[in-house]
Amino acid sequence: MQLTTLAVLAAALVPALAYPITGDDVNCRSGPGTNYAVKKTYKKGTDVKVTCQTEGTNINGNSIWDKTSDGCYVSDYYVKTGSNGYVTTKCGSSGGGSGGSCSPPKSNQATxxxxxxxxxxxxxxxxxxxxxxxxxxxxxCSNSKCSDVKYPIPLSSANGKKLLADDMKRFEKCISQMVKATVNLNQYGALVSWSFNMGCGAAQSSTLVKRLNNGENVNKVLSEELPKWVHGNGKVLPGLVRRRNAEIALAKKATDDKALPVKC
Structure with missing residues (x-):
């Protein structure tokens, strides 16, 4: 028993192992998915130290993302760990990483x-x-052929809805983690739709989230900030104007269903 205990302690003290990058110019992002902001880029053959692993965007059949010692996330598909499974602790579990074990609220049907x-x-x-x-x-998609999609393309309507549900989970999680304000399920839905459209990285660094976390009135912030997110390639896009208006309308629809902050 004593030897077993010593072995466990010794394993806990082993530094993160380094693994080589297998792809060319692989992006390391602020979160475990292709919609997060790019923090740095690794050249092929670069050794990266993996501190923990978590689930994220599926890349060529591999949905694991590795958090590196640089503090960003890279798809495990591009890291030669010798396994398509977990080789270290899950992010947020005992042993390192970030994040929590609380599940984010599920979006309502209106969202x-x-x-x-x-x-x-x-x-x-x-x-x-x-x-x-x-x-x-x-x-x-992560590339022009959408090779990260695990369902056959052309997509069936049923698989399209499964893919949508898969994608929404990621944005529900990022909104739950970054927004500390008290919001109801409709306001939460507006935020999930916005981040789904614009990306979690953009949402995280936004004035909108900062104002919410500073305690300002939720609907006032959404009404003032969401209309700013209507540009594509420097031009105002009518479709985005309509979407932002619909998100504001959803947020203003009264409901007693609470969403955030998440209670564990």
Whole structure:
């Protein structure tokens, strides 16, 4: 028993192992997904130290993302760990990483309907208004062939909805983690739709989130800040204007269903 205890303690003291990057110019992002902001780029062959791992955007059948010692996340698909599974602790669990164990609230049907309406469904890959390869209900792909999508393309309507549900979980999580204000389920839905559309990285660094976390009135902040997010390639896009107005209308719809902050 004593030897076993010593072995466990010794394993806990071992520094993060370094693994080589297998792809060319691999992006390391602020969160575990292709919609997070790029923090740095690794050259092929660079050794990165993995501090923890978590679930994120599925890249060629691998949904694990590695948090590196640089404090950013890279798809495990591009890291030669010798395994398609976990090789270290999960982020947020005992042993390192960041994040919590609380599950984010699930978006209500009004939020799902809003996102589906404005994204629209496309079975085949297309280029959206801002120049990004997209498929299904607004799924932003990691490359022009959307090889990160685990469902066959052209997508069926059923698989398109599954992909939408998969994508929404990521944005529900990031909104739950970054917003400390008290918001109801409709206000939460407006925030999830906005971040789904603009990206979690952009949301995290926004004045909107800062104002919410400073304790300002939620609907006042949303009414003033959401209309600023209507540009694509430097131009005002009518579709984004309509979407922001719909998000504001959803946020103002009264409900007793609370969403944030998350209670564990």
């Amino acid at each position: 799902v309907d809003l996102i589906a309406e404005f994204e629209g469904f496309r079975a085949n890959v297309y280029t959206d208004a801002t120049g990004h390869p997209t498929v299904g209900y607004g799924h932003l």
